[in-house]
Amino acid sequence: MTDDLTTQPGGNVRAAILLLTVGERLAADVLRYLDPPEVHKLGMAISRMKTVSRQEVSDTLAAFMTEARDRLPLGIGSEQYLLTSLGDAVGEDKAREFVNQIMAGRLCGMDAVRHMEATTVADLLRTEHPQIAAIVLANLKPGHAAEVLSLLPETQRPELLIRIANLEGLPPAALKELDAIIDQKVSDAPGIHSSRVGGIKAxxxxxxxxxxxxxxxxxxxxxxxxxxxxxxxDEALFGFEDLENVSDRDVQILLKEVSTDLLVKSLKAADERLRGKFFRNMSKRAAQLVQDDIEGTGPVRLSDAEEAQKEITRIARRLAERGDIALGAREAYV
Structure with a gap:
């Protein structure tokens, strides 16, 4: 069905939204059944995607469910179909919660906040009553909550953490009231309806x-x-710092293709562990000469050092493409 979406107007974007919604594991399982040109189009759509409104996500999921309902055998509902499809990817409980949200037509309350970027949540909470803000933070995943807290004014953080520590269970009625407060605040806040999805990392x-x-x-x-x-x-899949995980033998092969000047510039901005990786795979005399050059040459602009690192990474990728070296877990894509 995803390949059908890609043939419709805006279909690549809709399909990309759908795949990002279900997560990379299930998305990869779906992509294996598509032809390379179709996967290529979807990959381009995902990498170029920046923000998608909550309404766009809801509309895309609703359209998917409508098409699923039309194509399923008699007696099988789209709700059950989506439950089964998502169950393996996110677990039965999360799938049920997700489908309930879709059937309701939109994400709301705390469910909406959990899908927002940390900067957006921080904007919502910055002027909110501390007790409400603490309850919201307590209902986020720890990493998400920590990121939001770091974006709030320094003077607010201790009080919020104290309130979180003192929180006990909330009755269902209080949670419903919290959802209503959040919905009202979101509807009153301009530009709060979009969240970041896609991009290079996705x-x-x-x-x-x-x-x-x-x-x-x-x-x-x-x-x-x-x-x-x-x-x-390419840079996101394998960067200069990943050379630390390359075998000693392959680093030695790489060093034969890299000039001393390029190596010195690149190591000016490298940490000690990565420097040590290179030095261990050189003769003692060569390593000492490079160390002397690093210490003896004047300051190097960070942009020049980073460009040198990128050039060495490009050389490593070319060697990997020829089969001369292996670049570890990500070798398949470099």
Missing amino acids: AVDVINRLDRPLGVDVLDSIREENPELGGSL
Whole structure:
């Protein structure tokens, strides 16, 4: 059904929203059944996606359910179909909660807040009563709550943490009241209805879960059609810091292709562990000369050091494409 979406006006974007909604694991399972050109189009759509309104997500899911209902055998409802589809990806309880939200037509209350970016939640809570803000934070995942808290004024943080620590269970009526308060605040706040989805990281998360041949084909197609985007995906899939995880043998092969000047510039901005990785795979004399150059040369602009790191990473990728070295877990896509 996802491949049908891609043939409709705006279908690539709708399909991308659907795949991002169900998560990268289930999305990768779906993509394995599509042809490489279709996967390529969806990958491009995901990587270019920035913000999607809550209404767009709701409309996309509603359209998917309508099409599913029309295509299912008699006696099978779209609600059950979606429950089954999502169950393996997010668990039965979460799938039931998610489907209930879809059937209601939109995400609301705390469910909406859990899908918002930390910056958006912080904007909502900045002027809210501390007790309400504490309850909201307590109902977020710890990582999400911590990010929101870090964005709130420093003077508010201790009080909020004290209130969170002193919180006890809330009765259902209080939770319903909280949802109503949040809905009202969201409806009154301009620009609060959109959240960040997609982008390079989301595309990389999906690519990393694809089978090797499909991932390679898709990346090759993207590089050919959009070299700049392909380069961004390459850098996200494997960066200079990932060379720390490459085998000593392969680092030695890489060093034969890298000039001393390029290496010195790149290591100016590298941490001690990565420097040590390179030094261990050089002769003692060569390592000492490079160390002397790093310490003896004047300051290097950060942009120049980063460009040197990117060039060494590009050399590593070329060696990997030729089969001369392996770049670890992400080798399939570099």
